[in-house]
Amino acid sequence: MIEVQGLTKRYGEKLAVSELSFTVRPGIVTGFLGPNGSGKSTTMRMIVGLDQPSEGSVLINGQRYRDFRAPLCEVGALLEARSVHTGRSAYNHLLALAQTHGIPRRRVSDVIELAGLAGVARKRAGGFSLGMGQRLGIAAALLGDPGTLILDEPVNGLDPEGIRWIRTLLQDLAAQGRTVLVSSHLMSEMALTAEHLVVIGQGRLIADMSVADFVAGASENVVHVRSPRAPELRDLLLSADVTIRADGVDVLEVSGLPSARIGDVAAAAGIPLHELTPRQASLEEAFMALTHDAVEYHGGSASTLPHQPGDGAAQAVGGAHLETHGAGARS
Amino acid sequence: MTTLTGVGPGRGELTAKAGYGVTQRRVLLSEWTKLRSLRSTLFSLLAAIVFVVALGILISWAQASHWDQASQIDRLTFDPTNTSLSGVFLAQLAIGVLGVLMFSGEYGTGMIRATITAVPHRLPVLWAKSIVFAVVTFVLMTVSSFVAFFGGQAMLSSKHIETTLGHSGVLTAVVGGGLYLTVVALLGVALGALVRSTAGGIAILFGVLLILPLIVNFLPSSWYDNIDPYLPSSAGQAVFAVVRDSSSMAPWTGFALFCGYAAVLLAAAAVVLRRRDA
Numbered sequence: 237m238i239e240v241q242g243l244t245k246r247y248g249e250k251l252a253v254s255e256l257s258f259t260v261r262p263g264i265v266t267g268f269l270g271p272n273g274s275g276k277s278t279t280m281r282m283i284v285g286l287d288q289p290s291e292g293s294v295l296i297n298g299q300r301y302r303d304f305r306a307p308l309c310e311v312g313a314l315l316e317a318r319s320v321h322t323g324r325s326a327y328n329h330l331l332a333l334a335q336t337h338g339i340p341r342r343r344v345s346d347v348i349e350l351a352g353l354a355g356v357a358r359k360r361a362g363g364f365s366l367g368m369g370q371r372l373g374i375a376a377a378l379l380g381d382p383g384t385l386i387l388d389e390p391v392n393g394l395d396p397e398g399i400r401w402i403r404t405l406l407q408d409l410a411a412q413g414r415t416v417l418v419s420s421h422l423m424s425e426m427a428l429t430a431e432h433l434v435v436i437g438q439g440r441l442i443a444d445m446s447v448a449d450f451v452a453g454a455s456e457n458v459v460h461v462r463s464p465r466a467p468e469l470r471d472l473l474l475s476a477d478v479t480i481r482a483d484g485v486d487v488l489e490v491s492g493l494p495s496a497r498i499g500d501v502a503a504a505a506g507i508p509l510h511e512l513t514p515r516q517a518s519l520e521e522a523f524m525a526l527t528h529d530a531v532e533y534h535g536g537s538a539s540t541l542p543h544q545p546g547d548g549a550a551q552a553v554g555g556a557h558l559e560t561h562g563a564g565a566r567s
Numbered sequence: 568m569t570t571l572t573g574v575g576p577g578r579g580e581l582t583a584k585a586g587y588g589v590t591q592r593r594v595l596l597s598e599w600t601k602l603r604s605l606r607s608t609l610f611s612l613l614a615a616i617v618f619v620v621a622l623g624i625l626i627s628w629a630q631a632s633h634w635d636q637a638s639q640i641d642r643l644t645f646d647p648t649n650t651s652l653s654g655v656f657l658a659q660l661a662i663g664v665l666g667v668l669m670f671s672g673e674y675g676t677g678m679i680r681a682t683i684t685a686v687p688h689r690l691p692v693l694w695a696k697s698i699v700f701a702v703v704t705f706v707l708m709t710v711s712s713f714v715a716f717f718g719g720q721a722m723l724s725s726k727h728i729e730t731t732l733g734h735s736g737v738l739t740a741v742v743g744g745g746l747y748l749t750v751v752a753l754l755g756v757a758l759g760a761l762v763r764s765t766a767g768g769i770a771i772l773f774g775v776l777l778i779l780p781l782i783v784n785f786l787p788s789s790w791y792d793n794i795d796p797y798l799p800s801s802a803g804q805a806v807f808a809v810v811r812d813s814s815s816m817a818p819w820t821g822f823a824l825f826c827g828y829a830a831v832l833l834a835a836a837a838v839v840l841r842r843r844d845a
C-alpha cells in the first residue's frame with residue numbers, strides 16, 4: 237500500500253507536482269498515467285526518497301521509505317533514467333546492491349536468471365541495449381523480493397516479447413498480493429496490464445478510477461454520420477448536451493446522442509443518411525481528451541468522462557464540472 | 568516462469584527473520600565490491616603505484632648522476648628521503664582523480680540513484696566510500712613509498728648520499744608519503760560528493776593542491792611566508808619532508824592541519840549529501 241498525501245514538489249519556480257494525493261492498493265497493478273512532463277517520474281522519485289517533497293508525504297505500508305531497515309526488501313524501484321555504472325558488469329552491479337542488505341549471492345543469480353540476463357551478466361552494463369538495460373533495472377528492483385514495486389515506464393525500449401514479459405510479470409507480482417505502480421504514456425498498454433488508474437496532468441490529479449470505468453467512459457457514443465445535407469442535419473441535432481464536429485462537407489461526428497435518435501430526426505426531416513455508425517473512441521483518444529482538459533482548465537477541472545453513478549470505485553477528482561455531473565448520483 | 572521465491576507480500580517480519588537490512592559494515596562491503604569491479608579504478612591505482620616507485624627511483628638516480636656538478640647550496644639542502652619520494656607528487660593526480668570519481672562517477676552514470684535507494688540514509692555511503700578508498704590508498708601507497716625509498720637510496724648510495732630509516736624523521740617521512748596520499752584521496756571523495764561533476768571536482772582539487780601554491784608564490788615575500796605554510800599542499804607535504812626550511816610546519820602539525828581541511832570538506836559533503844535531491 238502506497239499512500240501519497242498532499243505531495244508537492246517545486247524546482248525553483250517550476251511546480252512539478254502539486255498537492256497530489258492518491259492511494260495504491262496491493263493485489264492489483266495500478267497504472268500511473270500522464271502526458272510528458274506531468275510529474276510521474278518526479279512523484280516516483282519522491283516515493284523512494286531520492287527527491288525531498290516540498291510539501292506532503294508518502295507512506296509505504298505506513299512507513300516513510302527512509303525509515304525502512306531493509307528498503308530493497310520493501311520497495312523495488314525501476315527509475316526512468318538508467319541507474320547503473322556503465323563500467324561495471326550486471327552481476328557486480330547487483331551484487332553491490334545486494335551486499336548493502338546482506339542479501340546472498342544466490343538471490344543475485346536468481347534475479348539475473350529471472351530477468352533473462354544470464355548470457356550477459358558478466359558484461360559491462362555500459363554496452364547494454366536499451367531493453368537489456370531495462371531488464372537489469374527490473375532485476376535490481378526484484379533483488380530484495382519486495383512487497384511494493386514502482387516502475388517508471390518499464391516497457392520503454394522493450395521489444396514485443398519483452399513487453400509481454402513485463403505485462404505477465406507485473407500481473408503475477410500483483411496476484412501474489414504485492415503493490416504494483418507502473419507509469420506509462422500509453423493508455424492502451426495500461427488497459428491490458430493495469431486494473432486501476434491514477435491519471436495526472438501538470439502535476440495534479442485528474443482521475444483515480446478503475447480501468448473498467450475508464451474503458452466504459454471511453455466508449456461513450458460518438459456517432460459518425462454521413463449525409464449530403466449534413467449542415468441541415470447539424471442544425472436539427474444541436475442542443476445543449478450535444479456536441480457536433482463537422483468533418484469535411486458531408487460528415488458529422490456527433491456525441492451526446494444515440495444513433496437511433498439521430499436516425500429518427502433525419503427521417504422525420506426527410507434527410508437522407510449515407511452512413512450512421514456508432515463509434516467507440518479509442519482509449520488513446522479518451523486519454524488525450526482527459527488530460528487535454530486538465531491542461532485547458534489549468535485548475536485541474538475534472539474529466540469529461542461521465543461519472544459512473546453508484547460505482548464507488550470511480551472517483552474523478554477536481555473541479556466544478558464534475559461536481560455538477562456527479563451531484564445527482566451522490567444525493 | 569522462474570518463481571520469485573516463496574515469500575509472499577507484507578514481508579516486514581520475513582526480512583527481519585532473514586536478517587536482511589542495511590548496516591554500515593554491509594555498506595562497506597558493497598563499496599569494496601564497487602571499487603574492485605571497475606577496471607578504470609584498478610588501472611588508476613596501478614598508475615599511482617608506478618608513479619611513486621618508478622619516479623622516485625628515477626629522480627634519485629638522476630640526482631646521483633648529477634651530484635658532482637651540484638652547487639654547494641644544493642648539496643646542503645639535499646633531502647635524500649624526499650627525493651626518493653618525488654613520485655608522490657605525480658601519484659596524487661591519479662589518487663585525487665579516483666577519489667573524485669568515487670561519487671562523481673556515480674552521479675555521472677546515474678548509479679547514485681541505485682545506491683541511495685538501497686541506502687536512503689545516505690551517510691553510510693559517504694563513510695563507506697571514504698573508509699574503503701582511504702584504506703586501499705594507504706596500504707598501496709605506503710608500500711609503494713617504502714619500495715621507492717629503498718630503491719631511491721640504492722641509487723643514491725653510489726655517491727654515498729643515501730640515508731636510512733634509522734635517521735631522525737626518515738621513517739615518519741616514508742610513512743608520510745602514504746598518509747599524504749590517503750588524505751588527498753579523502754579530499755577527492757568529499758569534493759566529488761560536493762560538486763558531483765568529475766571535471767569540477769578535479770579542477771577544484773588540483774586548483775587547490777597545485778595552482779594555489781604557484782599563485783601564492785607571486786605574492787610579496789612577507790605575505791608568502793605567512794600564507795604558504797598553511798596552504799593544504801604545504802601543510803600536507805610537510806609530513807614527508809625531512810630537511811625543511813624555517814617557515815614550514817613541523818611534520819605532524821602540518822599533517823594535522825591537512826587532515827583538518829579534509830575533515831571540514833567531508834562534513835560539508837555529509838550535509839550536502841543528506842539535504843540535496845539525488
Ligand SMILES: Nc1ncnc2c1ncn2[C@@H]1O[C@H](COP(=O)(O)OP(=O)(O)OP(=O)(O)O)[C@@H](O)[C@H]1O
Nearest residue numbers: 247250251252270271272273274275276277278279
Ligand atoms: N530536477 C529537476 N529540476 C527542474 N525541473 C525538473 C526536475 N525534474 C523534473 N522537472 C520538471 O518537472 C516536470 C515534471 O517532470 P517529470 O519528469 O516528473 O514528468 P513525467 O511525467 O515523468 O514526464 P515523462 O512522461 O516525459 O517522463 C517537468 O516540467 C520537468 O521539466
Ligand SMILES: [Mg+2]
Nearest residue numbers: 276277278316
Ligand atoms: Mg517520466
